[in-house]
Amino acid sequence: MSFKDWFREDRLPHIFCTGCGNGTVINCTLEAVEEMGWIRDTTVFISGIGCSSRAPGYITTDSLHTTHGRALAFATGVKLANPRLNVVVFTGDGDLAAIGGNHFIHACRRNIDITVVCMNNMIYGMTGGQGSPCTPPGAISTTTPYGMCEPVFDLSALAVTAGANYVARWTSYHVTELTKAIKVGLDTPGFSFIEAMVQCPTAYGRRNKLRQVSDMVTYLKTHALLLQKKQRMEEEGETVPADMFAVGEFVRRDRPAMGVLK
Amino acid sequence: MKLVIDERRCKGCNLCTMICPYRIFREGTRPNDRGIVIPELDRPERCTNCRLQGLYGRRLCGVCQMICPDQAISWEEEKPYEPRKVVIEF
Numbered sequence: 001m002s003f004k005d006w007f008r009e010d011r012l013p014h015i016f017c018t019g020c021g022n023g024t025v026i027n028c029t030l031e032a033v034e035e036m037g038w039i040r041d042t043t044v045f046i047s048g049i050g051c052s053s054r055a056p057g058y059i060t061t062d063s064l065h066t067t068h069g070r071a072l073a074f075a076t077g078v079k080l081a082n083p084r085l086n087v088v089v090f091t092g093d094g095d096l097a098a099i100g101g102n103h104f105i106h107a108c109r110r111n112i113d114i115t116v117v118c119m120n121n122m123i124y125g126m127t128g129g130q131g132s133p134c135t136p137p138g139a140i141s142t143t144t145p146y147g148m149c150e151p152v153f154d155l156s157a158l159a160v161t162a163g164a165n166y167v168a169r170w171t172s173y174h175v176t177e178l179t180k181a182i183k184v185g186l187d188t189p190g191f192s193f194i195e196a197m198v199q200c201p202t203a204y205g206r207r208n209k210l211r212q213v214s215d216m217v218t219y220l221k222t223h224a225l226l227l228q229k230k231q232r233m234e235e236e237g238e239t240v241p242a243d244m245f246a247v248g249e250f251v252r253r254d255r256p257a258m259g260v261l262k
Numbered sequence: 263m264k265l266v267i268d269e270r271r272c273k274g275c276n277l278c279t280m281i282c283p284y285r286i287f288r289e290g291t292r293p294n295d296r297g298i299v300i301p302e303l304d305r306p307e308r309c310t311n312c313r314l315q316g317l318y319g320r321r322l323c324g325v326c327q328m329i330c331p332d333q334a335i336s337w338e339e340e341k342p343y344e345p346r347k348v349v350i351e352f
Contacts, residue, residue, distance in 0.1 A: 019275030023331025175328040213275045
């Protein structure tokens with residue numbers, strides 16, 4: 001058994017662009033689900049709208065493809081209606097941070113027993129490359145032709161503040177770490193949030209001098225700063241470069257969770 | 263075990279050429295009939311997973327399979343080599 005058995009072979013190859021990191025994150029999630037020993041009948045994948053949210057269509061379990069930003073609301077309903085189900089939510093940065101922001105905050109506050117895998121590609125990829133809340137400052141997109149002038153929404157910090165039980169962030173280059181983080185998230189009772197930074201060479205890289213897939217992955221690799229190293233740099237008084245993002249496990253705690261079978 | 267790239271799924275992103283620690287994957291040179299340049303395999307018998315998967319009974323390195331966004335990389339069972347008599351000419 002491997003994660004390949006979870007794919008709907010008749011639907012492959014999928015429609016993601018060449019070098020899109022979403023396929024990697026699906027691989028890692030399914031590998032983690034496979035390692036957990038979950039079965040198809042009691043696993044549900046839920047998604048909203050966007051590139052990342054096409055993922056459950058390629059997985060051979062029951063799934064819900066819901067309205068824009070409301071994946072967490074549907075997931076809450078599924079989990080509370082039948083707490084025996086294992087619920088995993090695939091979502092993107094535009095889906096989760098922009099239109100579904102309030103659902104995200106309140107799902108963290110309620111601490112429902114679901115796992116959210118956010119594929120943060122820093123742009124609205126499917127609709128043609130508009131700037132999202134996670135577009136880094138200075139980046140060119142369709143709606144920010146002179147460079148993004150707003151600061152980035154740090155989703156992991158938001159989840160920590162709002163009360164999620166497990167929060168981690170990795171990139172699509174760090175496949176082993178991402179798989180381990182998702183597995184810990186699936187294992188944790190309560191809300192687990194795993195943010196995966198993925199490359200988008202078509203909508204983001206093409207406008208930001210990162211047209212090749214390898215350039216985009218190198219960008220993620222070189223701009224990822226391990227959380228322990230970041231803390232050490234802050235203790236020693238060094239300045240952390242503004243364009244780097246921290247990766248690692250942000251929080252693991254045991255707040256009372258909702259929707260867990262007693 | 264034998265390393266294979268599924269030509270119907272590969273989209274030619276060359277992520278495997280970046281990540282393989284042995285540099286088994288090389289960028290291809292000519293496009294196939296779908297117009298996609300598929301990576302070539304450079305001595306794939308060096309792959310750890312090809313050599314030792316049967317011995318350990320689990321996938322060993324496997325980062326190329328994990329990072330492949332198109333699920334195109336896999337390992338196939340192959341028939342064990344049949345011993346052949348080699349004629350040595352003096």
